[in-house]
Amino acid sequence: GQSLEQPSEVTAVEGAIVQINCTYQTSGFYGLSWYQQHDGGAPTFLSYNALDGLEETGRFSSFLSRSDSYGYLLLQELQMKDSASYFCAPRDSGYALNFGKGTSLLVTP
Amino acid sequence: DAGVTQSPTHLIKTRGQQVTLRCSPKSGHDTVSWYQQALGQGPQFIFQYYEEEERQRGNFPDRFSGHQFPNYSSELNVNALLLGDSALYLCASSLVGNPYEQYFGPGTRLTVT
Numbered sequence: 001g002q003s004l005e006q007p008s009e010v011t012a013v014e015g016a017i018v019q020i021n022c023t024y025q026t027s028g029f030y031g032l033s034w035y036q037q038h039d040g041g042a043p044t045f046l047s048y049n050a051l052d053g054l055e056e057t058g059r060f061s062s063f064l065s066r067s068d069s070y071g072y073l074l075l076q077e078l079q080m081k082d083s084a085s086y087f088c089a090p091r092d093s094g095y096a097l098n099f100g101k102g103t104s105l106l107v108t109p
Numbered sequence: 110d111a112g113v114t115q116s117p118t119h120l121i122k123t124r125g126q127q128v129t130l131r132c133s134p135k136s137g138h139d140t141v142s143w144y145q146q147a148l149g150q151g152p153q154f155i156f157q158y159y160e161e162e163e164r165q166r167g168n169f170p171d172r173f174s175g176h177q178f179p180n181y182s183s184e185l186n187v188n189a190l191l192l193g194d195s196a197l198y199l200c201a202s203s204l205v206g207n208p209y210e211q212y213f214g215p216g217t218r219l220t221v222t
Contacts, residue, residue, distance in 0.1 A: 033209045042113075042199065042213035043152065087151050095165045095208040096142065097201075099151030 002026045004100035006088060011106045012078055020073045020103045022088035030091040032064050032071045037102070038084045046073070046086075075105075083107045111136055113214035115200050121220045122190050130185040130217045134202030140164075141183040142211060143175060144199040152199055158183055159205055187219075195221045 003025040012018040022032065031050035035043040047055055049064035049071060061074040075082055085104050089097040114133045122128050134141050140159045144152035154167035158177035177183045181202075187194055197218050201211035 031209055042215050043201075045210050045212065048209045089209075091209045095140070095157045095159075096154035096167060097144075097152070097209070097211060098154065099144075101149075102151050 002090075002092070002098060004088065004090065004098065006086075006100055006103045008101065009104045009106070011108060014078055014080060014107055014109055016078050017074065017076050018078060018105065020075075020086050020088075020105065022071045022073070024069050024071075024088070024090040026090045026092045026098070028093035029066065029069075030093065032062070033089040033091060033097060034060075034062050034073045035087045035089060035097075035099070036084050037087065041084075043087065043099075048091075078107050080107050080109070113200055113202050113212050115198075115214040115217050117217060118215070119218045119220075121222060124190055124192060124221055126190050127186065127188045128190060128219060130187075130198050130200075130219070131182070132184070132200030132202075132214060133182045134200075135212045138202035138204055138212070139181055140203045140205050140208070141177055141181065142201045142203070143183070143185045144201065144213075145169070146197040146199055146216070148196075155185070157208075190221045192221050195219060 005023045034046040037043040047062040064071045085102040087102040142157040143155040146152040156166040172188045197216040199216045200214045203211045
């Protein structure tokens with residue numbers, strides 16, 4: 001079977017750093033994707049980790065530990081526009097993105 | 110470079126009716142996936158099409174069917190609509206070798222009354 005856990009809500013202050021954790025259980029794990037979705041908008045691809053370690057893309061970084069079935073998304077220098085839902089999506093041997101309920105991030109002034 | 114486009118934007122149907130949603134993938138993409146997103150939930154995978162064939166299907170009943178055309182565009186058909194089918198339907202396109210990086214369209218908001 002498959003399971004996915006993320007915090008439902010996270011609140012952080014503008015300019016701060018926030019980490020959104022993701023633990024997963026899936027058979028035939030290939031890698032972990034992260035997507036951002038603003039209210040009323042479409043999901044947008046942020047990053048993909050196939051190997052253990054940290055991937056950095058601008059203010060966003062994503063980390064994966066395959067042995068712990070764990071990953072996180074790190075957002076630095078938070079801006080108001082970062083308020084959105086964030087989804088981790090483990091990839092198994094298929095082609096689907098397996099989203100959970102996601103994490104709602106609220107950035108406050 | 111046009112991104113993923115979907116039509117219509119909004120749709121209101123009556124229970125028992127049938128609906129067809131349309132999607133044009135991002136230029137250069139050959140694979141189209143469909144997702145259903147209920148309010149407050151993450152997108153749920155319906156199916157994926159590649160080379161005009163259904164390549165993988167999620168946990169959705171046979172009332173949900175699709176098609177991919179030679180130009181890679183796709184349709185999602187839902188028969189015998191139920192109130193529970195009310196949701197945002199998202200189309201995503203990708204390259205066959207990069208299934209983890211999918212580009213989503215703005216979605217079609219379907220309301221079943």
